[in-house]
Amino acid sequence: MNTRHVDAIAKAVLYEGYMLYPYRPSSVKNQQRFNFGVLYPRSYAEAQSGSDRWDLQTECLVVGSDNTKVEVNARFLKLIERSVARFADPSAEPEQAPGPHFLTEVERPWQEATECEVTVPKMKLSSLAVKAVELPFEFGAKEEIEPLSNGSGETTGIITRRQRSVCGTVEVSAVTLRPNLFRLRIRVTNRTLLDLYNENVTEVMREVALMSSLVSAHALVGVEDGELVSLLEPPEEFEQEAAACENLGVWPVLVGQPGQRDTMLASPIILYDYPQIAHESPGDLFDGAEIDEILTLRIMTMTDDEKREMRDSDERARKMLERTESLPMEHLAKLHGTLRDLHAVDEKAS
Numbered sequence: 001m002n003t004r005h006v007d008a009i010a011k012a013v014l015y016e017g018y019m020l021y022p023y024r025p026s027s028v029k030n031q032q033r034f035n036f037g038v039l040y041p042r043s044y045a046e047a048q049s050g051s052d053r054w055d056l057q058t059e060c061l062v063v064g065s066d067n068t069k070v071e072v073n074a075r076f077l078k079l080i081e082r083s084v085a086r087f088a089d090p091s092a093e094p095e096q097a098p099g100p101h102f103l104t105e106v107e108r109p110w111q112e113a114t115e116c117e118v119t120v121p122k123m124k125l126s127s128l129a130v131k132a133v134e135l136p137f138e139f140g141a142k143e144e145i146e147p148l149s150n151g152s153g154e155t156t157g158i159i160t161r162r163q164r165s166v167c168g169t170v171e172v173s174a175v176t177l178r179p180n181l182f183r184l185r186i187r188v189t190n191r192t193l194l195d196l197y198n199e200n201v202t203e204v205m206r207e208v209a210l211m212s213s214l215v216s217a218h219a220l221v222g223v224e225d226g227e228l229v230s231l232l233e234p235p236e237e238f239e240q241e242a243a244a245c246e247n248l249g250v251w252p253v254l255v256g257q258p259g260q261r262d263t264m265l266a267s268p269i270i271l272y273d274y275p276q277i278a279h280e281s282p283g284d285l286f287d288g289a290e291i292d293e294i295l296t297l298r299i300m301t302m303t304d305d306e307k308r309e310m311r312d313s314d315e316r317a318r319k320m321l322e323r324t325e326s327l328p329m330e331h332l333a334k335l336h337g338t339l340r341d342l343h344a345v346d347e348k349a350s
Contacts (some may be wrong), residue, residue: 006220006255006256006263006265008277009255009265009271009275009276009277010075010218010220010255010265011284012277012284013036013037013216013218013265013267013268013269013271014075014076014077014115014216014218015077015216015284015286015316016036016216016269016286016287017033017034017035017036017216017286017287018033018034018077018113018216018286018316019033019286019313019314019316019317020033020286020287021285021287021295021298021299022298022302022306022310023299023310023313023317023320023321024306024309024310024313025110025309025313026309032206033111034077034079034111034210034213034215034216036216036268036269037056037076037215037216037217037218037249037250037267037268037269038052038053038210038213038214038215038216038217039053039054039055039056039076039168039188039189039190039213039214039215039217039249040052040053040054040190040209040210040212040213041054041190041192041193041194041209041212041213042054042189042190042191043193043194044194044205044206044209045190053248053249054189054190055187055188055189055190055248055249056187056188056217056218056219056248056249056250056266056268057185057186057187057246057247057248057249057250058185058186058219058221058247058248058250058251058252058266059183059184059185059186059245059246059247059252060183060184060221060228060229060231060245060252060264060266061177061181061182061183061184061228061229061231061234061238061241061242061245062125062174062181062182062183062184062223062226062227062228062229063180063181063182063226063227063228063229064125064180064182064223064225064226064227065125065180065225065226066124066125066126067124067126067225068124068125068126068182068223068224068225068226069122069123069124069125069223069224069225069226070122070123070125070128070172070174070184070221070222070223070224070226071119071120071121071122071123071221071222071224072119072120072170072172072186072219072220072221072222073117073118073119073120073219073220073222074117074118074119074120074170074186074188074217074218074219075115075116075117075118075216075217075218075219075220076116076188076214076215076216076217076218077113077114077115077116077214077215077216078113078114078115078116078139078163078166078214078215079111079112079113079163079210079211079213079215080111080112080113080114080161080162080163081109081111081161081162081163081211082109082110082111082112082159082160082161083109083159083160083162084109084148084157084158084159084160085157085158085160086148086156086157087155087156087157110313110314111210111211112161112314112315113215114163116139116166116214118135118137118170120133120135120170120172122224123172125174125182125184125226128172128173128174128184129173129174129175129176129182132171132172132173133171133172133173134169134170134171135169135170135171135172136167136168136169136191137167137168137169137170138165138166138167139163139165139166139167140163140165141162141163141164141165142161142162142163143160143161143162143163144160144161145158145159145160145161146158146159146160146161147159163211164192164211164212165192165212166190166192166212166213166214167190167191167192168188168189168190168191168192168214169187169188169189169191170186170187170188170219171185171186171187171188171189172184172185172186173185177241181238181241183241183244183245184221186219186221186266188214188217188219190212190213190214192212192213194208194209194212216268217249217250217268218250218265218266218267218268219250219265219266220255220263220264220265220266221252221263221264221265221266222262222263223261223262223263224262226262227261227262228254228261228262228263228264229242229261230242230253230254230261230273231245231247231251231252231253232253232272232273233273247266249268250266250267250268251266251267251270251271252264252265252266252267253265253267253271253272253273253274253275254273254274255273255274255275256274257274258274278292283319283320283323284316284320285320286316296324296327299320299321299324299325300324300325307321
């Protein structure tokens, strides 16, 4: 699959809502994150009376032949629970038992993320129309401990990062609708087991479920020796078949250079065909619904204490702050507005 022109869009979808302005753990906006494309463990999702999903499904049309091949990439974030404990006595050793000289201050926990990808190898549409392919996957639990040090090299605390295991399946199938026209179906499911220890599922339970969820889940579909059909603007001859495609939790759009029909992105965020990242955008701001200039100026007007919290909260937030503070004035000016797609005026028509 040629993803050279689509990786930026896919990455933007992956991290949409990862953190929001004012980019600090103490802000209300960041108390409940990861609202897009979350596939929870099934037991949790079903306990929410259908308001949350444990699977996604995308269907799209492919014009091709028995030799047409498709490739599928399922992508999502796996969350990392990070906690920080600082030693009241910098000379204390981490292995010491708690005592009056080993008091710790546990800072606000935070959820980082790592990227996961499951690739279904190229398969002929004709084979998928005979038998579906189901690919199970699992990403295991993990724990890392990192010492915190001050400028003198003394250990001042410990950072602990914990991941829970997640598992699921990616299923790909096809149906021959008429000669040279196929409907392709992709399902991604979260099959992680999660025991609901409390019948009254609360926000605390949501935080537990998130650690076993597929976050920002989406799928990329590539076609070889065939063409994908836009579901937003299908050709008249395919309108009926396009309307019958059933998409749950995501919507597929054509991606790449305008006119290309070999790659689709099934996104949990509403997009149009051939979405693009503006050339003037300085980098990730994790909020595609906001204007880059506004967010950039707001970051620049933060107080020193607010910037310190942002810098200490997350590696991605730190890089965003450093990038914003180092932007040259000419780049800031470009964020103010850009004219695109200018056309000559037809005086007769006017």
